[in-house]
Amino acid sequence: KSHVLVDDSFKFQENLLKTMLQIENTFFALGESCARDCLIICDRGAMDASAFISREKWERMMLTNGWNPVELRDNRYNQIIHMVTAANGAEDFYTTEDHACRSEGMELARDLDYNAAAAWVGHPYFDVVDNSTDFETKICRMISSVCLKLGIDTGDRLHTNSRKLKFLVRGPLPPDSVFPPFQDFDVVHNYLQTNTTSMQARLRKRGQKGHWSYIHTIRKPKIRNQVVEVRTQLTHRDYMNMLAQKDDSHFTIYKKRRCFLVNNQYFQLDIYKEPCHPRCKGLLLLETYTSSEDCNVHKCLPQFLSIVEEVTGSPLYSMFNLSLREEWNTTNKFCHALQGPEDELSCSPKTNGYSVQNV
Numbered sequence: 001k002s003h004v005l006v007d008d009s010f011k012f013q014e015n016l017l018k019t020m021l022q023i024e025n026t027f028f029a030l031g032e033s034c035a036r037d038c039l040i041i042c043d044r045g046a047m048d049a050s051a052f053i054s055r056e057k058w059e060r061m062m063l064t065n066g067w068n069p070v071e072l073r074d075n076r077y078n079q080i081i082h083m084v085t086a087a088n089g090a091e092d093f094y095t096t097e098d099h100a101c102r103s104e105g106m107e108l109a110r111d112l113d114y115n116a117a118a119a120w121v122g123h124p125y126f127d128v129v130d131n132s133t134d135f136e137t138k139i140c141r142m143i144s145s146v147c148l149k150l151g152i153d154t155g156d157r158l159h160t161n162s163r164k165l166k167f168l169v170r171g172p173l174p175p176d177s178v179f180p181p182f183q184d185f186d187v188v189h190n191y192l193q194t195n196t197t198s199m200q201a202r203l204r205k206r207g208q209k210g211h212w213s214y215i216h217t218i219r220k221p222k223i224r225n226q227v228v229e230v231r232t233q234l235t236h237r238d239y240m241n242m243l244a245q246k247d248d249s250h251f252t253i254y255k256k257r258r259c260f261l262v263n264n265q266y267f268q269l270d271i272y273k274e275p276c277h278p279r280c281k282g283l284l285l286l287e288t289y290t291s292s293e294d295c296n297v298h299k300c301l302p303q304f305l306s307i308v309e310e311v312t313g314s315p316l317y318s319m320f321n322l323s324l325r326e327e328w329n330t331t332n333k334f335c336h337a338l339q340g341p342e343d344e345l346s347c348s349p350k351t352n353g354y355s356v357q358n359v
Contacts, residue, residue, distance in 0.1 A: 010057045013049045014065070021046060024076075039150070045080070046072040051115040069122070070211035078233070079125045079149045081142055084264055085113040089131030114261075121266075122183030122259045124206060124215070125149060127289065130264040151230065165297060166317060169269070169284035170306040178304045182260040184208070187270075189253040191323060192245045197335070200320055203234075203242055206257070214239040249333060250323040251277055265290070265300045272322075280322050285311070 024042060031038040047069070050058045062068060086094040087109035094109065096102050104112060120126055127145045129138055147154050176182075185206050192201040200219040205212055214234040234242070246252075254276065258269040265288055272283040286305065290297050301307055311317040315336045321328065328334050 009053055010061065013053050013057075014061050017046060017049045017061070018065075020044070020049075042077070045077055045120075047119040048116060051112070051119045068209070068211045070208055070213055073120065073123050074206070074213045075233070077123070079146065080120045080123045080127070081145060082117045082120065082126070082128045083138070083142065084117075084128065084130045085109050086131060088113060088264070090135075093135070117261060117264075118181050121181065121261055122185065122208075124213070126259075126266050128261070128264050128266050164287060164289050164312070165310060166312045166314075167286040167301070168308040168311050168317065169286050170308050171282055171284055173271070173284065174304050179258070180260050180262060182258050185257045185259070187253075187255040187257045189255075189319060189323070190243060191247045191250040191320065192242065193247045197333075200335075201245075203239060205239065212236070216242060249325055250320075251275070251280075251325055253280070253319060253323050260302075262302050263300045265297075267302065269305075277322070277325070279328075283322070285317060 024046075027040050031040050049061075053061075087104075087106045091106060094106060096104070102109075117128060127142075129142050129145070131138065133141065144154060185208055188205040190203045192203065194201050198220075202217050202219075204215040204217065206215070207213065214236060216232045216234050216238075218230045220230070252275075254273040256271040256273060258271065260267055260269075268287045270283075270285045270287070272280040272285075274281065286302075286307070288297075290300075315321055315334070318335065320335055324331055324333055326333065
């Protein structure tokens with residue numbers, strides 16, 4: 001690519017992307033016709049082309065070909081995993097020797113790696129695997145991430161202690177110019193009716209500039225101390241049909257979701273929007289996934305945000321509870337934790353020490 005003239009870079013990347021999409025489509029079609037379960041892994045993806053040309057050229061390419069980022073990034077791939085270059089965090093192992101396709105020095109390798117990761121910022125299931133561990137553990141973390149998305153229980157074989165963390169953020173937010181490169185999305189959540197209080201079901205509509213992706217999520221009781229989530233991508237038609245099952249005891253939740261990278265850590269900032277229950281007005285919640293120790297995670301938190309406290313696991317900041325129409329001190333639907341059918345009363349106004357009246 002370094003030998004291609006700047007004026008030709010647009011055409012080169014456009015043709016490269018068209019070729020990539022056709023090859024992927026061929027394998028996708030083969031996978032769909034396969035009688036057995038089939039996992040298709042793509043080394044590089046459609047959005048990578050945006051890392052090698054200017055923003056203006058990328059947007060022109062999208063317009064010329066009738067493409068949009070929501071289709072190329074969010075709807076095309078079920079999960080994105082970025083393996084951070086050894087040039088960032090494992091410098092002793094980075095070398096251009098005996099590597100015919102690698103010629104970049106350390107600094108350029110870091111820059112290109114960041115651009116490649118930034119190209120995927122905004123994907124709903126984006127995992128960044130850094131070099132905070134040895135290489136074997138790094139690979140296990142990657143495999144574990146894929147298994148988690150597929151719903152495959154690996155037991156302790158790939159145990160990395162990965163978990164989702166949630167933080168309460170104090171407003172107002174700083175100007176957009178303070179943030180690193182980010183992607184903003186409009187997100188709409190609706191809870192659906194279920195036959196049992198031990199299970200939750202919801203729809204998510206997520207999009208940019210009029211282009212949308214749709215997800216149906218079912219949350220089941222804990223197995224081995226983990227809540228099971230089953231996510232299914234939907235068509236617009238399926239989404240509209242399932243929306244008829246909306247649970248009227250919950251408000252529709254409207255958010256602006258801002259996605260960005262800081263220190264190789266992927267963050268999602270949820271900015272709650274009206275109409276909503278007063279408890280959600282002005283609410284700001286920051287989420288990330290990590291396998292690092294707590295002390296290391298807090299060092300990676302965005303310094304430009306005012307973090308109030310960690311609220312991971314608190315029922316006060318569960319979207320299910322936040323969306324309830326009734327006040328928490330009068331409803332019988334407040335949920336502390338999903339339990340099995342034998343303990344469905346776990347969804348009740350009991351607070352386990354949390355004061356629902358004052359939040």
